Amino acid sequence: MASNSPSDTQEIDPVVVCKNVNVFYGDKQAINNISLDILPKTITAFIGPSGCGKSTFLRALNRMNDTIEGCRMEGEILIDNTNIYHPDIDVVPLRARVGMVFQKPNPFPKSIFDNVAYGPKIHGLAKTNAELADIVENALRGSGLWEEVKDRLDQPGTGLSGGQQQRLCIARTIAVAPEIILMDEPCSALDPIATAKIEALMTDLAKDFTIIIVTHSMQQAARVSKKTAFFHLGDLIEYDNTETIFTNPTDSKTQDYITGRFG
Amino acid sequence: MSNDHILGTYDEELTNLQILITKMGNECAEMIRQAIDCVINNDSNAAKQVVSRDKLINAINAEITVLSQNVIALRSPMANDLRLILTIFQNALNLERTGDLAKNIAKIIVKNDLVIDASARDKLEKLSDAVLQNLTDVITAFNGLDEAKAQTIFDADKLVDDLHDDFSSSLMLRIKNDDAHSETVMHLLFISRHLERIGDHAKNIAEATIYAVSGEINQLDEFDDVQFEALLNA
Ligand SMILES: Nc1ncnc2c1ncn2[C@@H]1O[C@H](COP(=O)(O)OP(=O)(O)O)[C@@H](O)[C@H]1O
Ligand SMILES: [Mg+2]
Numbered sequence: 001m002a003s004n005s006p007s008d009t010q011e012i013d014p015v016v017v018c019k020n021v022n023v024f025y026g027d028k029q030a031i032n033n034i035s036l037d038i039l040p041k042t043i044t045a046f047i048g049p050s051g052c053g054k055s056t057f058l059r060a061l062n063r064m065n066d067t068i069e070g071c072r073m074e075g076e077i078l079i080d081n082t083n084i085y086h087p088d089i090d091v092v093p094l095r096a097r098v099g100m101v102f103q104k105p106n107p108f109p110k111s112i113f114d115n116v117a118y119g120p121k122i123h124g125l126a127k128t129n130a131e132l133a134d135i136v137e138n139a140l141r142g143s144g145l146w147e148e149v150k151d152r153l154d155q156p157g158t159g160l161s162g163g164q165q166q167r168l169c170i171a172r173t174i175a176v177a178p179e180i181i182l183m184d185e186p187c188s189a190l191d192p193i194a195t196a197k198i199e200a201l202m203t204d205l206a207k208d209f210t211i212i213i214v215t216h217s218m219q220q221a222a223r224v225s226k227k228t229a230f231f232h233l234g235d236l237i238e239y240d241n242t243e244t245i246f247t248n249p250t251d252s253k254t255q256d257y258i259t260g261r262f263g
Numbered sequence: 264m265s266n267d268h269i270l271g272t273y274d275e276e277l278t279n280l281q282i283l284i285t286k287m288g289n290e291c292a293e294m295i296r297q298a299i300d301c302v303i304n305n306d307s308n309a310a311k312q313v314v315s316r317d318k319l320i321n322a323i324n325a326e327i328t329v330l331s332q333n334v335i336a337l338r339s340p341m342a343n344d345l346r347l348i349l350t351i352f353q354n355a356l357n358l359e360r361t362g363d364l365a366k367n368i369a370k371i372i373v374k375n376d377l378v379i380d381a382s383a384r385d386k387l388e389k390l391s392d393a394v395l396q397n398l399t400d401v402i403t404a405f406n407g408l409d410e411a412k413a414q415t416i417f418d419a420d421k422l423v424d425d426l427h428d429d430f431s432s433s434l435m436l437r438i439k440n441d442d443a444h445s446e447t448v449m450h451l452l453f454i455s456r457h458l459e460r461i462g463d464h465a466k467n468i469a470e471a472t473i474y475a476v477s478g479e480i481n482q483l484d485e486f487d488d489v490q491f492e493a494l495l496n497a
Contacts, residue, residue, distance in 0.1 A: 260338075
C-alpha cells in the first residue's frame with residue numbers, strides 16, 4: 001500500500017493527518033482505509049478515474065459528507081492535531097477553517113460585495129463596516145478580481161463571467177481566513193484562459209493557504225501541485241511528489257492511468 | 264509496452280517510432296560492416312557507396328525528430344511513455360554519430376590505399392566483430408526493452424576497449440619501429456579509435472534502455488556529490 005508521507009518532506013509537520021479513513025454511502029463503501037498526510041502551504045492534487053472517491057475523500061476533510069443522507073465515516077482526521085470528528089467539534093467554524101470551492105461557480109444571488117462579506121459577517125470577523133470593506137477588498141485582491149470589479153461591487157455576482165464567478169467564490173472562501181482550501185474540479189466549467197488564471201491564483205494562494213484540489217485533468221495536477229495522490233476504486237494507490245508520479249510512479253496502476261492505458 | 268493505450272493511434276505512433284529506431288540501428292550496423300569490408304578489401308568504389316549511405320541514416324534521424332516532437336506536443340506522454348520517447352530521440356543521436364564514424368572510416372578508403380598485413384587484419388576483424396556484436400545486441404535490447412540484455416553491454420564494451428588497446432598499441436609499436444607503411448598505420452589508428460567510439464555509443468544506448476525501463480540513470484551513480492560539485496564548478 002502507498003506510503004502516506006512523501007519521503008523527502010518528512011521533516012515538515014503535516015497540517016492534516018488522516019488515519020484509516022473509511023467512508024460509506026449506506027452499505028456501499030466508497031473509501032477504503034485511507035491514511036494520508038497533507039503538508040501545509042502546499043498544493044496537493046487528488047487524481048483518479050471518475051467514481052474512485054476523490055470528492056468523497058475531499059468532503060471528509062471538512063465534514064461536508066455529514067450533510068449527505070446515509071453517509072457514514074470511520075477513522076480519524078486530525079487538523080492541527082485535533083480530531084475534526086470529535087463530538088465537541090462545531091462544524092460551522094470548521095468549514096470556515098477548511099473552505100471549499102466547487103466545480104460549478106455558485107455565487108449567491110446577491111451583490112459582489114455581499115457575496116464576499118457574507119462569511120466574515122456570520123463569523124463576526126469585522127467590528128465595523130470599514131473593517132468589513134477592508135476584508136472584502138483584500139479577499140477580492142487575493143483572488144485577483146479586485147481590479148475587474150472594484151467599480152461595480154453593488155452589482156450581482158451572477159452577472160460575472162464563469163471564470164470571474166469562480167474567482168468570486170475563491171474570494172468568498174478566503175474572506176473568512178481559512179487555513180485550508182478544498183477545491184473540487186474548480187476549473188472544469190471554465191475555458192483555458194480562465195483556467196490558467198485560476199491555476200496562477202492557486203500558486204499565489206499556496207503561499208498562505210494549504211490547497212487540496214480534485215482534478216480530472218492530469219495536466220492540471222502536473223502544472224499546479226507539489227504532491228499528487230492517485231485514487232482507484234476507493235483505495236489510495238500512490239502518494240508522492242507530483243514529479244515522481246508523472247515521471248516514474250511506483251505502482252503499475254498509477255502508470256497505466258497517467259499514460260492513458262486504463263481500461 | 265505500447266500496445267494497449269485507450270487511444271489506438273497513440274499506440275501506432277509509439278510503435279512506428281520503435282520500428283524506425285530499430286531500422287536506423289540496423290542500417291548503422293550494416294554501414295559499419297560495409298565500411299570495415301572496404302578497409303579489408305581496400306575497395307574505394309565500395310567505400311564511396313558507404314559514404315552516401317549516411318544520407319539515409321540522417322533521413323531516418325530527421326523523421327524520428329519530427330515524430331517524437333509530434334508525440335510530445337500532441338499526446339503529452341507520461342512516465343514510461345515519456346521515457347521511451349526521450350530515449351528514442353537520444354538513441355537516434357547516438358546512432359547518427361555511429362553513422363558519421365562509419366562514414367569517416369569509409370572516407371579513409373576513398374582517399375587512401377592501405378596495405379594491411381595478416382596480423383593487422385586479424386586485430387581489426389576481432390575489434391569490429393566485437394563492436395558490431397555490441398551494437399546489434401543493444402539494438403535488440405532496446406527494441407525489446409530488455410534491461411537484462413542491456414546490462415550485458417557494459418562488460419562486452421570492456422572487451423571492445425581491450426581489443427582497441429591491443430590493436431592500437433601494436434600499431435604504435437610499428438610507428439616506433441619505423442614501419443614502411445606509416446600512412447596505413449596512422450589510418451588504422453584512426454579506424455581503431457572510430458570503432459572504439461562506436462562501442463561507446465552502443466554503451467550509451469544500453470544506458471538509455473535501462474532508463475527507459477526503470478527510470479534509473481546509471482551514470483549518476485558514478486559520481487559522488489563532491490565530484491559532481493567539482494564538475495559543475497569547473
Ligand atoms: N451522495 C452519494 N450517494 C451515494 N453514493 C455516492 C454519493 N456520492 C458518491 N457516491 C459514490 O461513491 C463513489 C465515489 O464517488 P465520488 O467521491 O464522487 O468519486 P470521484 O469524485 O472520484 O468521481 C462512487 O461509487 C459514487 O457513485
Ligand atoms: Mg468528484
